[in-house]
Amino acid sequence: MSVELASPQVTVHNDESRRSFSDSSAPRPVRVTLWDRDSFDRTAPTVVVSHGAGGSVAAMDWLVDPLVAAGFRVAAVDHHGASTAVGYEPEGFIFPWERARDLRVALDLLEGNGPLGAVGAAGFSAGAYAAAALAGARLDRRIIGGIFTGRIPFAKIPEYPGVLEIVQNKYTFAELIAFAADSASDMTDSRVSSVFQVAPLGSIVDKSSLATINLPVETWWGGADRVTPLATDVRPYLDLVPGITGHQIGPRVRHQDFFPVRNADRDARARMGEAAVSFFRRTLVEGEVSER
Known part of the structure; x- marks a missing residue:
């Protein structure tokens, strides 16, 4: 049964522990949109949501709206530098580990208002990695370092x-290596x-x-996805996360079917x-x- 909710609340939190990609003298802005099931029930189940690179919270309506309608509290982040809502910065696209920190900031903000109930994490593409990072997934510093240095x-x-x-061109070789090391940080929450x-x-x-994850995980992929295909991107989760549940969305479903206006399978987002x-x-x- 649907639950009628108030309009979402948008908060921009300045994370003093990190710097803005566009201004190193300023703190990192974290834009959080909250759909609160009941302002008097802070222990309702909560889901934090991460969008894909170049996407936005608004573009995740196919995931957010059903959860809100089902009565969940939902906190979705427009990731600094990687969202159409807040603008693009190069680091926002190739520093994906920072997304997990953004989600943790969102949970900190919610917890600041009182104890949290059960919490889940969800996401699409790079956002799906970020959700798994909160359960223990880490990036491979050797791969990230190899990409940054051109190997x-x-x-x-x-x-x-x-x-x-x-x-x-923006950073020195030493700084790039330091970023690669940071990418492997444990973001477990x-x-x-x-x-x-x-x-x-x-x-x-x-x-x-991935073998260290001990939470329920469900993953879905499109059979025609050429951006995060089954063989290279989904298979590691399916093979290595203990007890994971995996499903194909549909044999012709593409990555682009989750963009607002590029859907070949109009039902894919609704099914998800x-x-x-x-x-x-x-x-x-x-x-x-x-x-x-």
Whole structure:
């Protein structure tokens, strides 16, 4: 049964522990949109949501709206430098580990208003990696370092042409190596109880970290996805996360089908919204736990 909610609240938090990509003298802005199920019930199940590179909270309506309608508190982040809502910066596209820190900031903001109930994490593409990072997934510093130094080929990003070259020119070799080391930081957040992924980024993840995840995880992929394909990006999760549940969305579903106006399968997003509600009801409301 749907629950009628108030309009979402948008908060921009200045994270003093990190610097803005565009102004190193300013703190990192973290823009959080909150749909609160009930202002008097701060312990309602919460889901934090991360969008894909170059996307936005608004573009995640296919995931957010069904969760809100089902009665979940939802906190979604417009990631600094990687969202159409806040503008693009090169680091926003190739520093994906910072997304997990953004999600932790969102949870800190919620927790500042009182104890949290059960918490889940969800995301699309790079956002799906970020959700898994809160459960223990880490990036592979050797791969990230190889990309930054040009030893490993880097896939072009249509939303930001030349982004790697811009970063390579902006920072010294030593700084790039330091960023690569930071990318492998453990972002595990004990507040998170389950993870829902759609088209997850997995080719740059440290494979050994996936075996440490001991939470319920459900991952979905498109059979025609050429951005985060099954073989290179989804397979690491399916093969290495203990007890993960995996499903193909559809054989012709592409990555672009989750963009606002590029859908070949008009039902793909609706199916994923329904799947997310079902998953989080089981894991956050009914209390399903991992058998691992």
